[in-house]
Amino acid sequence: MDIDTIRSTVLTTPEWLTARAHEWALFIDIDGTLLEMAPTPDAVVVPAGLVQMMDDLARTMGGAIALSTGRSVTEADRLLFPLKLITSGVHGTEVRVERGGEVTMMAPAVSVTLLDEIVAVAAMSPGIIVEVKGAGVAVHYRKVPELRPALEVGLSKVAERRDTLVLRPGRRVLEVIPKGYSKGAGLAWLMRRQPFEGRRPIMIGDDYGDESAIRMAEQLGGFGLKVAGEYFPADEADFSGVAEARAWFATVAGTPTSNPIAGPFPSDD
């Protein structure tokens, strides 16, 4: 089977993947993929059953699942407590290589001067939230979307003063991240290690930042699955939203469908 056929088979028949789980690895975004977006990052809701489902999924895949998120690994842990899954956090700038293991920082932490400059830009509105995450800083403007252009100008200037930083857009967020790091780089790094090495990666995500990981998954013999939302339009996406993505994960995992998160699959009509 060619990769396009595999891709559509995996989508329509998740059990196909379950039966060949030892050949594949899953890289999973959190916000907008596993969890519905919320007005602030703290306000996301983790539904009953999601933690169990992720545990089932890890077991089904022989351990070859990783979270790939813009959040810090600590934040990912808090959301999926008590699981401590393999995680690429803050766009690949921090990584937990093995389940329950320590977090490795791949890039230096944000300096006080950089943070001061970013806070000064964000002071244009109390509706802007600055979130420090290890090696990166996320500036959330979900409550004041009309300020995005001004915010982008200000943060671009901060990033351009240093040749080590880039400005990365996301869903109602602009992030200042060290150059050379991305979800794609994080995926490639994990794919060189056990239990991922020798498998084919599938990256599932909903946002601009996931595209680098989707491209990397394709380069490594796998593919990406897109979740519709504020970034991917429905006609370009593979899942209509978080609910459909979660139902697909639950089927791959073999989590019983009586589980509240694993609703019925939408029909074709």
Ligand SMILES: [Mg+2]
């Ligand atoms: Mg996302």
